[in-house]
Amino acid sequence: MFKNLRNSVLFKIGVLVLLTLLLCIPLAEIGSLINERGGSRREAAEELGQTYAGPQTLVAPLLIVPYTERWSEEQRNSAGNVTGTVGKTKSLTHMVFPETLRIEGTMAPQQRYRGIFNVLFYTFNAGMEGRFAVFDPASIPRSETGSTIEAGTPYLALGVSDLRGLDGSPALTLAGERLRFMQRVPGLGKKDAWLAGGIHAPLAGGALKAWSAREALPFTLKLGLVGQETLSIAPIADDTTAHITSPWAAPSFGGRFLASERSVTPQGFDAHWRVSSLVSAAREQVRSGVGGPQGNALETFDVTLAEPLNVYAMSTRAVKYGGLFVGLVLMAGFMFELFRKLRLHPVQYGLVGLSIALFFLLLLALSEKLLFWQAYSVAATASVSLLAVYFSSVLGGWRRGASFAAFVALLYGALYGLLASESNALLLGALLVFGMLAVLMLATRKVDWYALSNATTGQLDTRTP
Known part of the structure; x- marks a missing residue:
């Protein structure tokens, strides 16, 4: 059986x-x-990110105005009677965002290896141009009643999440004056930690004169930036437009704002963004210190050079x-x-x-x-x-x-x-x-x-x- x-x-x-x-x-x-x-x-990608450069978040140029606020406070005795006044001060910063910002850039892909593993990087070569509207220091909000404002020399700040990715020194021209970037400036506190992690250019020469004369400040900036796979840009201007091209034929568009126009062919991609400050909280996030040098909490528009076949x-x-x-x-x-x-x-x-x-x-x-x-x-x-x-x-x-x-x-x-x-x-x-x-x-x-x-x-x- x-x-x-x-x-x-x-x-x-x-x-x-x-x-x-x-x-x-x-x-x-x-x-x-x-x-x-x-x-x-x-793990190999993370190691390369730690030793070379990681994904980049770019906060386009803005002006930082350091200022001192002064006011007087009454002194009273134990009976509540006024016995005199004492002067007080505190040092703060005010941010001025560009009125317009236009970005033209290309992302050139490159591959790096860690052992047998290859990791995708890019070089972002961009030209930026924009304009800061006329600014009156008297418009800086006061935190104390009856206080006075003493504005200092402003700085132009550029936020980059990983400074190791800078490909040379960015070329900045503001109001016709060529300005030089430095990494650290005085007067930035803990609240402005992400700014301290960026690069800064103090206004000087013709740019400082134009600022003091309450004139609009046009600017141009040429930037080379190396990053790993993803590029994120925070739209902080009143009107931000961006045009990015690349020979990479497998992009991934993400972030808070998708490309308004995009074309993807075997020869690469061509994408356009148009973002108004009316629909973005990026300004408020930058003011409050959201994101930081390594943070991706900012509202951004992103493009990633994705692997076509992982x-x-x-x-x-x-x-x-x-x-x-x-x-x-x-x-x-x-x-x-x-x-x-x-x-x-x-x-x-x-x-x-x-x-x-x-x-x-x-x-x-x-x-x-x-x-x-x-x-x-x-x-x-x-x-x-x-x-x-x-x-x-x-x-x-x-x-x-x-x-x-x-x-x-x-x-x-x-x-x-x-x-x-x-x-x-x-x-x-x-x-x-x-x-x-x-x-x-x-x-x-x-x-x-x-x-x-x-x-x-x-x-x-x-x-x-």
């Missing part, structure tokens, strides 16, 4: 189901390895279909066994399933050295060739082995289609499963499974001593 059970169709199906579940164990281990390698790449994300998506692939390949082997009246041992099924599982490991290893499509082609070709040779012997003929290998090659082709079409992956995956099930049902719609099982059992019993 045990021999009859062992050779029955239902028993063989149960063994294949159990084997498929067992093969999910190495697939899960390969998935864990992919996550580990992806984590190692993220090999670890693609490998993770691929291995998620591993259980389905193993099941489909074992099902195909079972159909050959059933209709060709052959005998395949569970060990043979196990070896075939392991070869499918190892395809995903081979894909991961090769994708770290080759382009993803090249790694996929090599891994799939190796797997299909191995199965063709193996099944030519197991199924008793090269035609059968070739037809089985062609079925596996079709599955690999379908999987690559799923991976390449990320937006339609779910639809294509559902259609693949439905199609395979439909083919199986149509091919076996006239099969008498009871008769086939009895015939198989009888045949197998006659071959058993």
Whole structure:
């Protein structure tokens, strides 16, 4: 009776189901390895960010006006009578934001390596021009009643989240005067910590004269900035416009404000932003010290040079279909066994399933050295060739082995289609499963499974001593 059970169709199906579940164990281990390698790449990116430059947040030029507020307070005795007055002062800063700001820039991608991992960086070469409106120091708000304001020499400040990314010294011209940047200026307190982390240019010469004469201050600024993957710009002007181009064909636009116009082609991208201070809280955030030199809490518009094919994300998506692939390949082997009246041992099924599982490991290893499509082609070709040779012997003929290998090659082709079409992956995956099930049902719609099982059992019993 045990021999009859062992050779029955239902028993063989149960063994294949159990084997498929067992093969999910190495697939899960390969998935864990992919996550580990992806984590190692993220660590490499963080190390490069610490030693070279990280993602950049740019706060375009604004004027910082240091001032002293003076007032008098009455002194009273224990009876509440006024005995005199005492003068008090405190030093503060006031921010003046540009009226207009126009940014024209290009992002040139570059790759850097940490071990076997490559990390994407960019060089942002920008030209900025804008204008500060006429400013009256008397408009500075007072915190004390009856106080007077004594304004000092203003500074032009440029906020950069990681100063190590500055590519040379920015060239600044304000009201026709060439100004020189320095890293630190006196008079900035803890509240202005993010300003202390930027660069500053004290007004001098013609710029200071124009400021003192209550004139508008036009400015131009040329800037080179290196960053890692993402560039964020805070729109602090009354009217901020930006035009950024790059030869990188896989951008990702994000932040609080998306590009109003954008064009992405295989030759790169071209994007425009137009942001009004009426719809942005960036000014208030800068005044209150939100974000800081390393903070990304500011309302910004962002552009990221994303990887078109992240090999670890693609490998993770691929291995998620591993259980389905193993099941489909074992099902195909079972159909050959059933209709060709052959005998395949569970060990043979196990070896075939392991070869499918190892395809995903081979894909991961090769994708770290080759382009993803090249790694996929090599891994799939190796797997299909191995199965063709193996099944030519197991199924008793090269035609059968070739037809089985062609079925596996079709599955690999379908999987690559799923991976390449990320937006339609779910639809294509559902259609693949439905199609395979439909083919199986149509091919076996006239099969008498009871008769086939009895015939198989009888045949197998006659071959058993």
